[in-house]
Each structure stands twice: as C-alpha cells, then as structure tokens.
Amino acid sequence: xxxxxxxxxxxxxxxxxxxxxxxxxxxxxxxxxxxxxxxxxxxxxxxxxxxxxxxxxxxxxxxxxxxxxxxxxxxxxxxxxxxxxxxxxxxxxxxxxxxxxxxxxxxxxxxxxxxxxxxxxxxxxxxxxxxxxxxxxxxxxxxxxxxxxxxxxxxxxxxxxxxxxxxxxxxxxxxxxxxxxxxxxxxxxxxxxxxxxxxxxxxxxxxxxxxxxxxxxxxxxxxxxxxxxxxxxxxxxxxxxxxxxxxxxxxxxxxxxxxxxx
Ligand SMILES: O=C(O)CCC(=O)C(=O)O
Numbered sequence: 001x002x003x004x005x006x007x008x009x010x011x012x013x014x015x016x017x018x019x020x021x022x023x024x025x026x027x028x029x030x031x032x033x034x035x036x037x038x039x040x041x042x043x044x045x046x047x048x049x050x051x052x053x054x055x056x057x058x059x060x061x062x063x064x065x066x067x068x069x070x071x072x073x074x075x076x077x078x079x080x081x082x083x084x085x086x087x088x089x090x091x092x093x094x095x096x097x098x099x100x101x102x103x104x105x106x107x108x109x110x111x112x113x114x115x116x117x118x119x120x121x122x123x124x125x126x127x128x129x130x131x132x133x134x135x136x137x138x139x140x141x142x143x144x145x146x147x148x149x150x151x152x153x154x155x156x157x158x159x160x161x162x163x164x165x166x167x168x169x170x171x172x173x174x175x176x177x178x179x180x181x182x183x184x185x186x187x188x189x190x191x192x193x194x195x196x197x198x199x200x201x202x203x204x205x206x207x208x209x210x211x212x213x214x215x216x217x218x219x220x221x222x223x224x225x226x227x228x229x230x231x232x233x234x235x236x237x238x239x240x241x242x243x244x245x246x247x248x249x250x251x252x253x254x255x256x257x258x259x260x261x262x
Contacts, residue, residue, distance in 0.1 A: 001137065001165075004029050005039040005234040007213040007226040009202035013052055015045040015060045019067055029233055030075045036101075037136065039198040040082030041213075042146050042169045043094060047204050050123040057087045065097060065105060073103025078136045082169040082198060083111065083145050091125040096143045096169060098134055107134035111145040112154070120147075130154065133161040139240055146170040149183050152190065159191035159253075164218075164243040168197040174228065177210040189220035192247050194238050201229055218246045 006025050011017040026038060045064055046056055068081045081097040094111040110127030114120035131154055133140040142158035142165075149155075149168055158166055166187065172180045180199070188195040194217060201211040213226040215236045224234040247253060 001036045001139070001238045001240060002034065003037045003039065003196065003215075003236055003238060004033065004035050005196065005198045005213050005215070005224075005226070006041070007198060007201055007211055007230075007232045007234065008041060008044065009231050010041075010044055010047040010200055010204070012047040012204055013049040013056050015056070015064065016062065018045050018047075019062065019064065023067075023071065025233070026071050026075060026077075026079075029235075030077060033235055035077060035235070037078040037080065039080045039167055039196060040169065041198045041200045042083045042171045043085060044082045044200070045084045047200075048118065048171060048207075050119065053085050053092050053123060054087065057085060057092070068097060068099050069103045069105065072099035072101055076101045078106075080141075080143055080167045080169070080196075080198075085124075092123065093127065094120070094124055094145060096145055098136075098143060100136060106136065107132070107143070109143055109145070111148065113147045113151055115147045131158055133158055133163045139164055141165040141167065143167040143169065146172055149180075149187065152187065155187045155191055155193075159193055163191075163193055164240050165194040165196060165238060166191070168195060170197060170199040171204075172199050172210050174208040174210045177212060177228070180210055180212060181214070184214055184216055185220050185222070188216040188218060190252070192218040192243060192250070192252060194218060194240070194243070196236075196238075199226070201226075201231055218243050 098107040112127040140162040142163040215224040
C-alpha cells in the first residue's frame with residue numbers, strides 16, 4: 001500500500017483557502033506517484049480557531065465532506081482526511097473522516113479525549129463512541145486524533161479489533177515534540193502496528209507546531225519523518241505482511257493476561 005502524508009501549514013479560519021491547498025496538493029501528488037492512500041492533519045479546514053468556530057462554520061458555504069468524496073472519486077484514491085470541526089446543533093465535534101476510493105465516506109470518528117491544555121472541553125464536545133476499525137482494500141485500520149495518542153488503551157483496542165495500521169492526525173505543538181516522537185514509537189512497538197502520523201507545521205496564536213510527521217513500522221523503526229518547519233509530502237510503501245511476521249516473532253498478543261489487568 002503506497003501512501004502520501006501531507007504535512008501542511010494551515011490558513012486559520014479560512015476553510016476555502018485550505019480546501020484549495022488540499023485540492024492542489026492532491027492533484028500534484030497523484031500526478032507524480034501511483035498512490036493508494038492520502039493522509040491530512042487534524043482540524044485542517046479551520047485550524048485551532050476554537051472561539052470563532054461557530055461563526056466560521058456557519059459562514060462556510062461549501063460542504064467539505066462532499067468536497068473530499070469528490071476528490072477521492074476523481075483520483076480513485078482513499079483519503080484519511082484528517083479531522084474537521086463539525087457543528088451539529090449546538091455541539092461542535094472534532095471529527096476524523098475516511099473516504100474510500102469510490103468517493104464514499106467509509107468511517108468517521110469524533111475525538112474522545114479533549115485537551116484541557118487547549119481548553120478544548122470549553123468549545124468542543126467529546127466523542128461518545130470509542131474508535132473502531134475500518135477496512136480499505138480488505139485491510140483493517142484505525143484513526144485517532146492528536147491527544148488520543150497519550151491513551152494506550154484506545155490504540156490497544158484498535159489493535160485487538162485487528163488494525164494493522166493506525167493513523168494519527170494532529171496539531172501537536174513543538175513544546176512537547178519529545179512526547180510526540182516517543183509515544184508514536186511506543187504505540188507502534190507495543191501494538192505491532194504501522195503508525196502513520198500527519199502533523200501540521202507553522203504557528204497559530206503564538207503556538208509553534210512540531211511537524212515531524214512519521215511513518216513507523218510494527219518493529220518501531222522510523223521509515224519516514226518530516227522536518228519540524230517545512231511543508232512536506234512523505235511518500236512510503238507499507239509492507240502490511242510485516243505485521244503478521246513481527247507478531248509471530250514476538251507473540252505479544254498471545255502472551256497477554258487481560259484478566260490480570262484490573
Ligand atoms: O497531547 C499533547 O501534548 C498535544 C495534544 C494536542 O495538541 C491536540 O490534541 O490537539
């Protein structure tokens with residue numbers, strides 16, 4: 001499975017500008033490479049404009065879900081479309097979308113762990129359901145959003161559901177870059193899955209972001225890593241048969257003693 005990750009900068013509060021940038025990127029990258037799947041970062045339509053989200057979302061004329069479906073269909077490519085702020089009644093969710101190559105929404109997930117350090121609980125509503133696996137080309141995968149990375153139980157539950165790849169879409173700050181890197185490697189090693197992350201670059205409201213998007217194999221080796229500051233595209237081929245091989249070599253899942261973990 002050949003993938004491309006768009007480590008992008010975002011234009012705060014301007015969904016139209018960000019859609020244009022994503023459209024251009026998809027057109028370019030699919031011309032240059034024969035790809036199966038694309039990955040976008042967290043909250044890429046608006047960035048972290050939490051206070052202004054109700055106004056921005058109400059003013060936005062275009063339906064981004066349909067925009068993504070159209071892109072996926074036109075380029076016949078799966079898109080793990082990062083996450084977007086979505087308004088439903090009075091609630092706003094930080095929702096991840098996965099589009100399949102036929103242009104259908106394959107899966108959505110609302111971020112369950114809201115970030116106290118960013119006052120997310122003041123502006124957003126946490127997801128009510130845990131993350132589930134979805135299937136693309138017959139392979140099971142999962143997606144989590146940024147702060148979720150700190151909760152090993154969530155990724156473990158995806159691995160137990162059969163995920164071979166877990167995508168992490170993020171706006172992770174530079175000040176905690178060390179955690180970002182170590183936690184991703186740990187999650188890959190302990191669950192023997194590929195971790196594919198897409199973090200933004202740039203700054204917003206004085207916060208610098210860490211970039212450093214990564215592709216990590218189920219042994220914990222970093223196959224690709226983005227820089228801290230630059231917009232970049234990471235292109236990698238995931239050899240999914242590695243998951244089974246590594247799970248045979250170190251049989252963590254059959255050594256588990258879940259009845260003792262109370
Ligand atoms: O956990 C962290 O340090 C960063 C989390 C975050 O920025 C997010 O979830 O958007």
